[in-house]
Amino acid sequence: MSEKLKLEKSEKMYQEALELIPGAILGIRRPYNFVPGEYPIFFDSARGGKVIDADGNEYIDMLCAYGPIIIGHREEEIDNAVIDQMRDKGFCMSLTQPIQNKLAEKLIKLIPSAEQCVFVKTGSDATTTSIRIARAFTNKLKVIRCGYHGWHDWCVEVKGGIPEKLYEDTLEFHYNDLEGLENLMKQHGDDVAAIIVTPVGHPLAHEVEMPKPGFLEGVKELAAKHGSVLIFDEIRSGFRVNMGGAQKEFGVTPDLSVFGKAMANGYPIGAVVGKKEIMQVLAEKVFLSSTFFPNSLEQVAALKTIEILERDNILEVIKEKGYKFAAKVEKIIEETDMPVRFSGAPWMPFITFIQDEAKLYKKLRPAFYTELIRRKVFLQPFHHGYIAYRHSDKDLEYAADMIKESLLEIKKMM
Numbered sequence: 177m178s179e180k181l182k183l184e185k186s187e188k189m190y191q192e193a194l195e196l197i198p199g200a201i202l203g204i205r206r207p208y209n210f211v212p213g214e215y216p217i218f219f220d221s222a223r224g225g226k227v228i229d230a231d232g233n234e235y236i237d238m239l240c241a242y243g244p245i246i247i248g249h250r251e252e253e254i255d256n257a258v259i260d261q262m263r264d265k266g267f268c269m270s271l272t273q274p275i276q277n278k279l280a281e282k283l284i285k286l287i288p289s290a291e292q293c294v295f296v297k298t299g300s301d302a303t304t305t306s307i308r309i310a311r312a313f314t315n316k317l318k319v320i321r322c323g324y325h326g327w328h329d330w331c332v333e334v335k336g337g338i339p340e341k342l343y344e345d346t347l348e349f350h351y352n353d354l355e356g357l358e359n360l361m362k363q364h365g366d367d368v369a370a371i372i373v374t375p376v377g378h379p380l381a382h383e384v385e386m387p388k389p390g391f392l393e394g395v396k397e398l399a400a401k402h403g404s405v406l407i408f409d410e411i412r413s414g415f416r417v418n419m420g421g422a423q424k425e426f427g428v429t430p431d432l433s434v435f436g437k438a439m440a441n442g443y444p445i446g447a448v449v450g451k452k453e454i455m456q457v458l459a460e461k462v463f464l465s466s467t468f469f470p471n472s473l474e475q476v477a478a479l480k481t482i483e484i485l486e487r488d489n490i491l492e493v494i495k496e497k498g499y500k501f502a503a504k505v506e507k508i509i510e511e512t513d514m515p516v517r518f519s520g521a522p523w524m525p526f527i528t529f530i531q532d533e534a535k536l537y538k539k540l541r542p543a544f545y546t547e548l549i550r551r552k553v554f555l556q557p558f559h560h561g562y563i564a565y566r567h568s569d570k571d572l573e574y575a576a577d578m579i580k581e582s583l584l585e586i587k588k589m590m
């Protein structure tokens with residue numbers, strides 16, 4: 177077994193935070209989502225493809241802040257553009273700044289479904305806005321969803337504090353299960369305002385799935401048949417799978433789509449884009465406003481990020497890195513003959529453990545991720561990772577080698 181990391185400062189801050197913040201940490205960043213006692217709890221700084229925790233341990237950051245870091249941490253070109261805006265113009269005003277139009281023009285040029293756009297701050301803002309638009313446009317109530325769409329009342333999995341009436345009209349189907357969706361539409365089709373689906377399947381703690389042939393096309397056909405709005409939730413796939421979204425990669429254009437995460441390399445912005453005919457409800461009968469939605473720093477960051485992604489052909493580079501990493505890890509899995517699967521290539525690498533009757537996987541998984549974090553590779557046991565542009569070939573080779581060492585170490589438990 178490798179040596180346990182020194183995490184005293186993280187642990188101390190966690191104890192302090194328990195008094196200050198309910199649960200100490202919010203949501204998916206809580207220790208039980210990793211391996212408690214083995215993973216750091218606070219990060220102090222980050223640069224490029226690396227992060228440093230509160231105790232000074234440095235890791236290859238393969239979680240990338242759960243997706244926003246597409247190029248790398250502290251990208252000077254992006255940060256400098258933001259600093260210039262802050263210093264030269266300001267960013268929080270009673271009226272909207274002109275950069276809004278520039279960013280909208282850019283998205284409309286790049287994304288097949290985008291005829292118009294609106295900008296919000298988070299992915300949850302964007303998914304909820306898209307649902308409100310769909311309900312207003314169709315005058316229907318029900319929503320059929322597939323995937324994680326954020327923390328708002330209509331879709332969050334943990335129902336504490338939410339009256340049932342706020343989510344009773346949301347139904348769920350599984351990714352790649354067209355038949356399941358067909359059955360739901362047979363029962364409820366006439367009342368369905370929207371089908372919202374992530375174009376890549378990434379259910380928590382399960383393998384990442386790419387669309388089966390005909391799946392996305394079939395979802396589109398069902399939505400059209402019943403007069404429902406088709407929404408692609410591209411919060412994870414947008415500006416990662418393709419500059420035009422997974423919709424462009426897979427050749428299926430939805431009515432609306434939502435973006436966030438990688439769009440601004442870590443700055444908080446979300447976007448809803450879609451057909452003008454549908455988006456126009458925002459001009460007529462849907463109210464969308466927030467004190468901070470028009471703040472321009474994130475818009476500057478998004479435009480600069482997109483400029484760099486295009487200029488340096490970054491998504492192609494990430495794809496290449498991702499396939500190379502996948503080939504290496506798949507070979508390792510074969511050689512070590514461990515009951516694990518690798519999915520998500522090339523964009524969202526994930527090592528999952530095959531569920532066995534004796535439930536050995538429940539021991540193997542934390543043991544594996546313990547070995548890996550001790551070797552300074554930061555991946556999440558229940559969530560796929562990401563590849564960033566600043567991960568060097570050396571970083572990814574190191575990560576693959578550590579995956580091998582960790583698998584061989586836990587093999588001793590079998």
Ligand SMILES: Cc1ncc(COP(=O)(O)O)c(C=O)c1O
Pocket residue numbers: 242298299300301303323324325326327374409410411412436437
């Ligand atoms: C597919 C998807 N949709 C929506 C969201 C919500 O975005 P946010 O956390 O920015 O509110 C997420 C966040 O992980 C997501 O992965």
